[in-house]
Amino acid sequence: MDIVEELLQGNRLALSKAITAIENEYDEATEIMTKLYPHTGNAYVLGITGPPGAGKSTLTDKIAKEYRNQGKTVGIIAVDPTSPFTGGAILGDRIRMNGLTMDEGVFIRSMGTRGSLGGLSHKTADAVKAMDAFGKDIIIVETVGVGQSEVDIVKAADTTMVVLIPGMGDDIQAIKAGILEIGDLFTINKSDLPGADKLVREINMMLDLDSFMTDWRPPIQKVVANQGEGIPELLGNVQKHRDYITEKGILAERRTKRAKDEMLDILNSNLSRYIKSKIVDTGRLDNYVEQFQQHQTDPYTVVGDVMREMLK
Ligand SMILES: Nc1nc2c(ncn2[C@@H]2O[C@H](COP(=O)(O)OP(=O)(O)O)[C@@H](O)[C@H]2O)c(=O)[nH]1
Ligand SMILES: [Mg+2]
Structure with missing residues (x-):
């Protein structure tokens, strides 16, 4: 039985494990949240x-x-x-x-x-x-x-x-x-x-x-x-x-607002992670910065290029 099923049946250890996954951003956290x-x-x-x-x-x-x-x-x-x-x-x-x-x-x-x-x-x-x-x-x-x-x-x-x-x-x-x-x-x-x-x-x-x-x-x-x-x-x-x-109706309003914020939050953090993996971790950021310093290009131009690349 998986952790979510156990949690839903009232298993405290499963709840504890689920929160640990959330807290440490383990890969399975997304799947757990989806099912919950x-x-x-x-x-x-x-x-x-x-x-x-x-x-x-x-x-x-x-x-x-x-x-x-x-x-x-x-x-x-x-x-x-x-x-x-x-x-x-x-x-x-x-x-x-x-x-x-x-x-x-x-x-x-x-x-x-x-x-x-x-x-x-x-x-x-x-x-x-x-x-x-x-x-x-x-x-x-x-x-x-x-x-x-x-x-x-x-x-x-x-x-x-x-x-x-x-x-x-x-x-x-x-x-x-x-x-x-x-x-x-x-x-x-x-x-x-x-x-x-x-x-x-x-x-x-x-x-x-x-x-x-x-x-x-x-x-x-x-x-x-x-x-x-x-x-x-x-x-x-x-x-x-x-x-x-x-x-x-304020409770419903608050919860709607929260759902919106949450969606944007998840989107933002996924984008940040993507940017980090593609631009920061690969060393591309360092290369760009070198080019900026030598005035070969500028951050606006590069971001434009990167955005086009990402949205392809
Ligand atoms: N005099 C007094 N001390 C209190 C009262 N409630 C809590 N304390 C003490 O205040 C300290 C801090 O309490 P704590 O609950 O850890 O505060 P927290 O940091 O806001 O979570 C502890 O030593 C408590 O015993 C109160 O109503 N009167
Ligand atoms: Mg406290």
Whole structure:
């Protein structure tokens, strides 16, 4: 029996192998995705992002347990774009998500960059699909939210939760500016620490100024993740957002947009690979550059020629 059949029958090892193939861009990954695709589209994807140390993993653990209490199965993908080694990430998350690793209804996977950031958002999206096809009801994608690549990762989510903590000082301005547009929900974790209410007021003010505001105003919820305080309310807000985007057709819109981006993404990366194999690896690029330097030709002319050659 092949790995996809096993995965579809609920074999966890097969799911694990499929994600490893995706992560390492093994040749069979494309075939796996092709076979899995018809079985996707049933899971709901919750993105959790925020600065390092905000308590995202602690929160993910509590949220997953609450979903389990509701009888839902959960997949967790912890993406650490700063970590070149998934092994390290796994260790950290295992500690944070202790009780979950024993639960058959939860599947946890960490993904790092393995050297290059390129393609991480695409790989994350494919890992989400693998868990979706596996049959998980809810898939949580946890990622460190500081830059564009992380924002791209969160685009795979249906609902995006931004986690902030009090006492972040000036950093907060920069972080808030970047994540304001992507937050469907704002969670103020570590509300046991001073400054939580001040942070709520600040975010409220920023939301007041947001000219792109639709009729969904992101709720701002205070929680204490390590004590499990505020978690059921948080899930209530996720559900409200889910209902809202479903009723308004926004969920369908988002998924359509995602399918478009994905198609272009795959096309782009295939083209890049083709260009690398034909132009870079063969030494042609070096030859061209030499010619440019001697003013025998120019990049525009060469690219024109190369394009004609490729499209033949
Ligand atoms: N005081 C306090 N500490 C917390 C809370 N939630 C998590 N932490 C701690 O914050 C640290 C970072 O948590 P972690 O979940 O790894 O953060 P992540 O980097 O965002 O995933 C850990 O030491 C947690 O125990 C909270 O609500 N209050
Ligand atoms: Mg974490």
